Amino acid sequence: MRSTQPQIQHNITKRHQQRLQTILRTNKESGRKALAILLDPDKVRQDELAELLVKTQQYSVDFFLVGGSLVTDYTHKEIVASIRKHTNVPVILFPGNSLHIEASADAILLLSLISGRNADFLIGQHVIAAPLLKRSGLEILPTGYMLVDSGTQTTVSYISGTTPLPRDKPDVAACTAMAGEMLGLSLLYLDAGSGARWPVSAAMIEAVRAAVDVPIIVGGGINSGEKAYSALKAGADLIVVGNGIEQNPDLLPELSTIVRDFNQSAVQA
Numbered sequence: 132m133r134s135t136q137p138q139i140q141h142n143i144t145k146r147h148q149q150r151l152q153t154i155l156r157t158n159k160e161s162g163r164k165a166l167a168i169l170l171d172p173d174k175v176r177q178d179e180l181a182e183l184l185v186k187t188q189q190y191s192v193d194f195f196l197v198g199g200s201l202v203t204d205y206t207h208k209e210i211v212a213s214i215r216k217h218t219n220v221p222v223i224l225f226p227g228n229s230l231h232i233e234a235s236a237d238a239i240l241l242l243s244l245i246s247g248r249n250a251d252f253l254i255g256q257h258v259i260a261a262p263l264l265k266r267s268g269l270e271i272l273p274t275g276y277m278l279v280d281s282g283t284q285t286t287v288s289y290i291s292g293t294t295p296l297p298r299d300k301p302d303v304a305a306c307t308a309m310a311g312e313m314l315g316l317s318l319l320y321l322d323a324g325s326g327a328r329w330p331v332s333a334a335m336i337e338a339v340r341a342a343v344d345v346p347i348i349v350g351g352g353i354n355s356g357e358k359a360y361s362a363l364k365a366g367a368d369l370i371v372v373g374n375g376i377e378q379n380p381d382l383l384p385e386l387s388t389i390v391r392d393f394n395q396s397a398v399q400a
């Protein structure tokens with residue numbers, strides 16, 4: 132009888148010596164904070180991207196996230212190539228579905244949408260993507276993705292057909308995060324959604340921080356130094372900023388300084 136095992140070739144080329152999972156975990160344990168810039172393939176213009184990338188040589192960024200919930204322009208490969216041309220910063224895919232896999236990135240947030248009850252985004256897309264992911268050589272970062280209500284319906288909420296967590300219910304968020312951690316997810320991402328009117332509240336981040344040990348990513352609507360500071364102080368290990376930097380390039384130096392100051396005081400403490 133013929134074997135039904137898929138013929139999988141493992142791509143073992145590693146661009147980054149240290150696994151990003153290890154970096155994120157070590158950062159969390161030592162209280163080191165990090166900043167990621169989200170690049171949306173539908174919004175990025177190559178000339179503006181090059182300018183931003185050059186700027187990150189001066190104002191440091193820890194990771195680039197590449198993705199969008201609904202991508203119409205599949206330029207992931209070109210974006211990864213531009214990042215590699217100008218920087219050594221690791222590139223992590225932030226996929227909306229199983230079509231958004233690009234093997235030239237370093238890693239992928241393998242999101243399971245645990246704030247929702249749509250089986251397709253909890254496990255369905257993952258089943259479809261599994262053989263491709265295995266073959267890609269991408270580092271897999273299993274991530275509990277928690278959408279948090281931000282006042283208006285976000286693209287992710289509409290596309291996934293899920294209701295976000297109520298923003299004033301930190302306990303519900305904490306229990307969701309605990310369940311995700313117990314299921315073995317190694318990162319948690321609290322997201323108010325791209326361009327959110329209200330970012331995830333400090334109370335919710337604190338409740339999740341108190342409930343789990345895994346690193347916490349926070350994003351959505353962080354468009355000022357104050358909001359970034361508040362998320363980091365409440366317990367975010369990594370903040371993700373997209374629209375804020377797209378709309379105001381001066382935000383990058385400010386965010387970079389805030390993260391650096393946090394890290395200097397962590398070393399001194």
Ligand SMILES: CC(C)=CCC/C(C)=C/CC/C(C)=C/CC/C(C)=C/COP(=O)(O)OP(=O)(O)O
Nearest residue numbers: 198199200227228229242252256257260286325
């Ligand atoms: C199995 C694989 C490869 C992926 C899992 C796919 C899952 C479960 C995704 C979770 C739900 C989802 C649609 C997430 C998208 C997250 C994302 C990239 C958000 C970025 O913001 P946008 O929603 O693009 O905002 P704008 O449209 O406003 O730019």
Ligand SMILES: O=P(O)(O)OC[C@@H](O)CO
Nearest residue numbers: 325326350351352373374
């Ligand atoms: O574009 P912003 O609002 O910074 O959001 C980033 C990201 O968390 C969205 O999924």
Ligand SMILES: [Mg+2]
Nearest residue numbers: 171199200201
């Ligand atoms: Mg988008």
